[in-house]
Amino acid sequence: MDKEKTLLDFWEDQVKKSHTSSNYFFRKSPSHYHLMLLVMHAYKINEKLSVEELKTRLFKTSRPKAALIINEACIKGFFF
Incomplete structure (x- = not known):
């Protein structure tokens, strides 16, 4: 549950930011959005993605x- 809360907190903080937020970046195109969903799903199930x-x-x-x-x-610091 802590993992989900942390991810939700991060997402809420990003939504509050300007056009430099991850929310803006991952809504640029369907590919950007799909990438976000893949990463969030992997994070939730504790899967490491290359x-x-x-x-x-x-x-x-x-x-x-x-x-x-x-x-x-x-580069924008959304992934490491």
């Missing part, structure tokens, strides 16, 4: 485009 797995799981997104989205999320 970049390669994320690239493979992103629905209808080329691997180079997926890599760009993931890299941008890392």
